[in-house]
Amino acid sequence: MEKNTSPVLEIRHMNISFLQYEKGFRQVELPVISDLNLTIEEGEMVAVVGSSGSGKSLLAHGVMGILPYNASMGGEMIYRGQPLTRKRIQKLRGNEIVMVPQSTSYLDPLMKVGQQICKGSRDEEKKKKLNQIFHRFSLEEKVQQQYPFELSGGMTRRIMISTALIENPRLVIADEPTPGLHLKMAKRAMEHFRQLADMGAGVLVITHDLELALETADKVVVFYAGHTIEEANASDFKEVSLLRHPYTRALWKAIPQNGFESIPGIQPYVKEMPKGCPFAPRCEKRTAECEGEIPYRKVRDGYVRCLYDA
Amino acid sequence: MMLEAREISFQYEKNSRMILENFSIQVESTDRIGLVAPSGFGKTTLCKILAGYERPLGGEVLVDGKALSEYRGYCPVQMIWQHPEQSVNPRRRMRAVIEEGNQVDPSVVDGLGIEADWMNRFPAEISGGEMQRFCIARVLGEGTRFLLADEISTMLDLITQSQIWHFLIEETQRRKIGLLTVSHSEELLKKVCTKLYYLETKTWG
Amino acid sequence: MKKKINGRTLLLFWLVLSVLFLTAVCIGGSFLDETARVTDFSRKNISPCIQYPFGTDWLGRDMFARTIRGLSISILIGVCAASVSAVAAFLLGVVSATMGKMADGIVTWLIDLVMGIPHMLLLILICVASGRGLKGVILGVALTHWTSLTRLIRGEVLQLKEQNYVKIAYKLGKGRWYVAMKHMAPQLFPQFVVGLVLLFPHAILHESGITFLGFGLSNEQPAIGIILSEAMKYLVTGKWWLALFPGIMLVLTVICFYTMGDSLRKLIDPASAHQ
Numbered sequence: 001m002e003k004n005t006s007p008v009l010e011i012r013h014m015n016i017s018f019l020q021y022e023k024g025f026r027q028v029e030l031p032v033i034s035d036l037n038l039t040i041e042e043g044e045m046v047a048v049v050g051s052s053g054s055g056k057s058l059l060a061h062g063v064m065g066i067l068p069y070n071a072s073m074g075g076e077m078i079y080r081g082q083p084l085t086r087k088r089i090q091k092l093r094g095n096e097i098v099m100v101p102q103s104t105s106y107l108d109p110l111m112k113v114g115q116q117i118c119k120g121s122r123d124e125e126k127k128k129k130l131n132q133i134f135h136r137f138s139l140e141e142k143v144q145q146q147y148p149f150e151l152s153g154g155m156t157r158r159i160m161i162s163t164a165l166i167e168n169p170r171l172v173i174a175d176e177p178t179p180g181l182h183l184k185m186a187k188r189a190m191e192h193f194r195q196l197a198d199m200g201a202g203v204l205v206i207t208h209d210l211e212l213a214l215e216t217a218d219k220v221v222v223f224y225a226g227h228t229i230e231e232a233n234a235s236d237f238k239e240v241s242l243l244r245h246p247y248t249r250a251l252w253k254a255i256p257q258n259g260f261e262s263i264p265g266i267q268p269y270v271k272e273m274p275k276g277c278p279f280a281p282r283c284e285k286r287t288a289e290c291e292g293e294i295p296y297r298k299v300r301d302g303y304v305r306c307l308y309d310a
Numbered sequence: 311m312m313l314e315a316r317e318i319s320f321q322y323e324k325n326s327r328m329i330l331e332n333f334s335i336q337v338e339s340t341d342r343i344g345l346v347a348p349s350g351f352g353k354t355t356l357c358k359i360l361a362g363y364e365r366p367l368g369g370e371v372l373v374d375g376k377a378l379s380e381y382r383g384y385c386p387v388q389m390i391w392q393h394p395e396q397s398v399n400p401r402r403r404m405r406a407v408i409e410e411g412n413q414v415d416p417s418v419v420d421g422l423g424i425e426a427d428w429m430n431r432f433p434a435e436i437s438g439g440e441m442q443r444f445c446i447a448r449v450l451g452e453g454t455r456f457l458l459a460d461e462i463s464t465m466l467d468l469i470t471q472s473q474i475w476h477f478l479i480e481e482t483q484r485r486k487i488g489l490l491t492v493s494h495s496e497e498l499l500k501k502v503c504t505k506l507y508y509l510e511t512k513t514w515g
Numbered sequence: 516m517k518k519k520i521n522g523r524t525l526l527l528f529w530l531v532l533s534v535l536f537l538t539a540v541c542i543g544g545s546f547l548d549e550t551a552r553v554t555d556f557s558r559k560n561i562s563p564c565i566q567y568p569f570g571t572d573w574l575g576r577d578m579f580a581r582t583i584r585g586l587s588i589s590i591l592i593g594v595c596a597a598s599v600s601a602v603a604a605f606l607l608g609v610v611s612a613t614m615g616k617m618a619d620g621i622v623t624w625l626i627d628l629v630m631g632i633p634h635m636l637l638l639i640l641i642c643v644a645s646g647r648g649l650k651g652v653i654l655g656v657a658l659t660h661w662t663s664l665t666r667l668i669r670g671e672v673l674q675l676k677e678q679n680y681v682k683i684a685y686k687l688g689k690g691r692w693y694v695a696m697k698h699m700a701p702q703l704f705p706q707f708v709v710g711l712v713l714l715f716p717h718a719i720l721h722e723s724g725i726t727f728l729g730f731g732l733s734n735e736q737p738a739i740g741i742i743l744s745e746a747m748k749y750l751v752t753g754k755w756w757l758a759l760f761p762g763i764m765l766v767l768t769v770i771c772f773y774t775m776g777d778s779l780r781k782l783i784d785p786a787s788a789h790q
Contacts, residue, residue, distance in 0.1 A: 027521050051439055051467030183494040184348065210468060211495075254468035256497040262472035266423060266440065363682060384688035396679045401701045410687055448687070 006081035008171050008202030009063070011038040014075035016058050016067070030270045032058055036075070036228050037296055037303070038221060040171070040202040045194060047205045047213035047234075050223030051267060056206050060175040063204075064099050065089040080170070098164040100174040107148040107156065114144025117163045126166065133162045137192065154185050161192050172196050173204045178212060190216040210251060222248050225267045225278035228296070231303040244304035247279045277306070311374050313337040313360065313387060313456045313488055318369035320355055329355050332369070335507070337456060342482065342489040344499030347509035353492040354392075357458045360490065361389035373455065384412045388449035392461040394441035398433045405429040407444045412451030421477050422447050439470040446474065450481065456488040464494065475502050523782065530778040533771040537590060540768065544587020550577055551584040551737045563756050570756040573749060578742075582761045585739040586768055588732070589719045592649070593772075596656035596722075597714035603661040605707060608668025612676065613691075622669065626662045634659055638721055639730045652731045656718045664710040671706055675699050705783035712776040716769040723765060739765050 014036040017029050032055035040046050050056040061067045063077060065086055077084040079092070089097065108116055118126050134141060137158045148156065157177070164172055174193055178186035190205070194216045197203040207213050213220055214237050222230045222245065229245045236242040240258070243249050253261040265282035268274055274281055280290040285308055296305045313336070320330040329352035337343055347353055358364045360371055362378050362385055371378040373386050391397045398407050408414050408429070422443040428436055442462060449457065459478070463471035479502060482489045493499050499506055506515045559575035561567055569578035611622035629637065642655035675681060675698065684694050725731040726740025734741060739761055746757035 021521075021523060051437065051470065186494075208465060208467060251468050254472040256495065256501045260472055260475075260501045262469055262476055264423070264473075266425075266470070267437070267467075269436070362686065385686045388686065391679060391683075393679075397683055399678075399680045399698050399701075402697070406697070410684060410689065412687060448683075451687075453688075 006078075007039045007041045008044075008080060009038070009040045009084075009204070010076075010078040011036060011063070012076040012078070013037065014059070014062065014073065014077070016055070016062050016071055016073045018068075019070045019072070028271075031273070032071075032226055032270060033062075034226050035296070038204075038228070038231075040204055042170075042202055043197055043200050044219065045197040045203040045205065045217045046219045046221060047207060047217035048221045048223055048228075049207060049210045049213050051208055055226055055270075056223050057175050060099060060173045060204070060206055063089075063173060064093060064097070095167040096169060097171045097173070098167060098169045100160050100164050100172065100177055107159065109148050111147075112144065113146055113148065113151070113159055116148075117144075117159065117166050129166060130162070133165050136195070137162060154188070157185070157189055158192065161189075161196075165196065169196075169201050171202045171204070173206070175206050176208065177205065178207065178209065186212055187215065211255060222251070225273065226270060227278050227305060228303075229279065229305045233302060236302065242300070244299050244302060244309075245279070245306050246283050246285060250282075311339045311386075311455050311486075311488070312372075313490075314372045314375075315356075315360060315366075316369050316372065318359060318366035318371065320352070320359060320364065320366050330359070330366070334369075337488040337490050339455065339486040339488045340483075341505060342479070342503045343491065344496075344503035344506045345490065345492045345509060346496055346499060346506055346515075351509050353509070354460050357389055357460045357490070357492060360456075361385070361387050361458050363389070384451075384453045386453060386455040387458065388454050388456070389458040389460065390442075390446055390449060390462045392464060394438055394445045395433060397445050398441060400433050402432075403429065404431055404433065404436065404441075404444050407448050411448040412453050414447050414451045418447050418450045418481065421481065423473060439466045442466060442470075443474065446478070454487060456490070457482060459489065459491045459493075461493055463498070471498075478502075526778040526781055529774050530782070533775040533778075536771050537768065537775075540583055541587045541590055544584045544590075547580040547584045550580040552735075553577070560754065562754075563760070569760040570754075572745075572754075572757055576737075578757065578760060581737040581742055582739070582764050584737045585742055585761065586764055588736065588738055589722050589765075590715075590768065592653055592656065592722045593715040593718040595653045596660060596718040597711060599653075599657035600661040600714055600718075601664060601707070601711040603657075604664035604668055604710070607661070608665045609672060611665070611669045612672030613695075619669075622665065626666055629659060629662050634721070635724065638725055639728070642725055642730050647730065648733055649736075652722055652725065655725070656721055659721075660714055660718055664707075664714065667706060667710055668703060671703055672699060675702060705780070709776050709780045709783070712772060712779060716772040719765075719769060719772070 014033060015031065016033040017031045019027050020030055021027055036059065038046065038048070048056055048059060058067065058071065062073050063084070067073060079088070079097070082088070107113075114130065117130055130144065131141060134143065139155065139158055139162075143151070143155065143159075148159075151159065172193065177193070178189050186209070190212055193203050193205055197218075205213065205217060210220070214234050217234050220232050220234055220237070221228050222232070224247050230243070230248045232243060232248065237252060240249055240252050243252060250261075250263045253259050263282055268278055268281070274291070276291040277283070277286070277294045280286040283290070287307075289307055294305050294307060296303055299309065315333060315335045317332045317334055318330055319328060319332060321328050333356070335343075345353055345356070355364065359366050362371070365379070373381065378385075378387060398404070408419060424440075424443050424447060428440060428444075433441055446462070457478075463474060466474070475498075478489070481487070489503075491499060491502060496506075507513075508515055553576065555575040557575065558567075558571050559573055561571045563570045567577055567579060569582055571577055572581075607622050607625075611619040637659050638655045641658050642651040645651045645654045678698075681694055681698050684698060722731060723738065723740040723743070726738045727744045728740075729744065731740055732738040742761045743758060746754070746761070749757050
């Protein structure tokens with residue numbers, strides 16, 4: 001493995017939009033993700049946090065090159081110093097870059113778990129590695145001989161992570177890895193990803209659960225109405241004054257332990273996006289300038305898309 | 311009024327694990343009870359039984375001393391589900407969701423922040439948070455006496471969660487609707503509920 | 516945005532084209548009835564030319580007229596048989612899914628019974644038993660084609676019954692009628708229409724099939740099956756056009772129906788709605 005100092009993945013100005021039919025036969029383009037910027041270093045775990053239905057899953061699909069047929073993407077992706085082209089992702093997908101999908105139904109129901117993880121290979125070395133991984137995730141060796149339907153939900157989750165691990169991935173993308181999991185299980189799943197990062201991989205977790213993300217991630221990227229509005233260190237969330245964007249602060253205050261406060265309004269729908277800052281209509285500090293271009297600027301070791309210092 | 315489960319037991323198939331065994335609970339109209347339990351303790355199943363979606367194998371569910379299954383028409387016990395997208399028909403407009411409820415007061419629709427423009431949309435055209443608001447409005451029509459909330463805000467962002475709960479607390483208090491809540495977040499339950507019940511140890515807290 | 520023909524418009528185009536072709540065949544067929552029967556020995560065995568695009572046969576009959584007339588009869592039979600099947604399928608499907616275990620058992624048993632016998636065999640049996648001819652063929656096709664659509668509808672209704680929103684509707688005090696009309700019908704309708712359209716090609720192929728085998732329409736009818744079976748005798752003597760053009764037209768008709776069904780499905784089905 002050559003030493004590489006450039007980040008594992010750098011995303012610059014990513015845009016993803018959808019072509020959708022209006023009533024009848026007119027097509028409209030819906031921007032789902034606008035100007036997304038993100039950097040993942042080696043050994044780092046980055047969480048992208050946004051509410052469900054905000055289009056954040058598309059981010060994972062965009063990186064993996066598996067966007068739906070009616071989506072189109074712009075911007076730059078740089079993987080370990082080189083642009084991540086469609087051709088390159090096809091080569092790297094499944095070995096250097098892996099994705100842990102949202103749903104547990106991605107396992108082949110007719111294949112024994114062990115075989116599935118090794119992708120059918122009978123390599124001794126792989127088997128040894130598999131045993132190690134199983135040991136690490138406290139899965140019994142006999143599980144390898146079982147079929148997916150025999151597994152519990154938590155086991156399936158661990159199997160899917162094992163599938164990602166067997167290939168020495170440099171970049172792991174997890175799309176909403178904890179839906180419907182009980183708090184303890186969800187925490188454990190997040191810890192598995194933390195372990196992956198500690199082993200040197202870059203980990204990108206996409207989730208709606210801010211509280212869970214804060215427990216394990218290094219950096220948190222806050223997603224609002226298709227825009228990345230803040231990039232903060234997880235430690236910034238210990239104190240509301242360390243946060244940079246009014247929305248992130250509102251999120252913080254809405255955590256039950258932190259006061260359970262709410263602010264009025266809703267996230268704008270992609271078809272009715274306000275000009276400039278998407279949060280402006282709900283923001284107390286908004287001014288006329290908020291309707292203009294809002295730069296994504298560096299503030300205190302993080303980034304914020306806001307004209308004013310919070 | 312009182313919603314009461316008396317010694318109910320439940321299992322999905324014969325010889326499978328007993329999910330509930332001789333479980334009893336009472337919910338008063340003024341109660342907001344939070345249920346705390348690890349996963350696999352049958353919290354969702356309990357909600358389904360209390361709302362009449364499943365029948366218990368043993369024991370009975372009573373509303374004001376009368377068996378729940380004897381109530382005809384609009385059920386006085388209504389349940390809000392975890393996944394709103396499974397609870398609305400994908401081919402009907404959101405307006406139909408509200409209309410399906412029992413004369414939902416416009417103040418409920420307003421209070422939940424539902425905008426007039428959403429009414430004409432299909433479920434695929436709004437977010438999960440917005441859809442859940444509709445699902446909540448639907449069960450707050452006339453005749454609802456008890457409300458069961460099964461992880462209703464797990465999939466929502468924190469601000470939406472807080473908005474919805476503040477509304478629900480006020481509404482149930484004003485109309486004297488008994489509330490039973492299930493959530494994985496004990497912190498949330500502490501904020502929302504008047505009493506907590508720990509299923510594992512069968513103690514109140 | 517680029518000015519490009521989008522998927523939906525293209526689908527609609529194919530749909531309209533198919534419908535146009537099929538109606539043209541139907542209307543043409545009804546006008547060509549007389550022409551198709553005229554025999555004229557002065558023009559027998561002419562290979563395809565401008566005046567007789569499909570050539571003429573050994574009795575000097577215009578093959579183009581016969582083919583179109585034959586196809587229009589086939590389509591007519593298809594429409595009748597498919598409609599009867601579809602209505603039966605709809606009623607039985609709904610009965611089996613809503614009226615309890617007993618009714619469901621009977622319907623499923625009936626489906627298995629009909630599906631267990633080779634299609635062609637059952638068709639021939641019914642057709643011959645009911646006196647052949649147009650009536651026999653329609654009856655035969657109708658009685659054998661309701662099974663797949665019934666299964667589809669039954670499965671769909673069973674699945675809908677388990678949907679959360681249906682259960683919630685009952686809890687909100689809504690009756691069976693409300694649920695059937697408001698929740699189930701909108702989902703079943705597209706399935707039903709598409710299933711109906713896709714029944715046509717089957718019905719047409721089976722009609723020409725049994726007619727070809729000699730169990731269907733009578734010999735004096737200019738049916739596609741008759742044309743093809745008669746052409747068999749003359750193929751070896753080098754009169755290729757007798758079988759080729761009617762054959763192509765039959766395939767074209769069937770493809771048209773499939774295109775219709777397919778485009779309809781894609782246009783109505785939300786899963787592929789944005790292609």
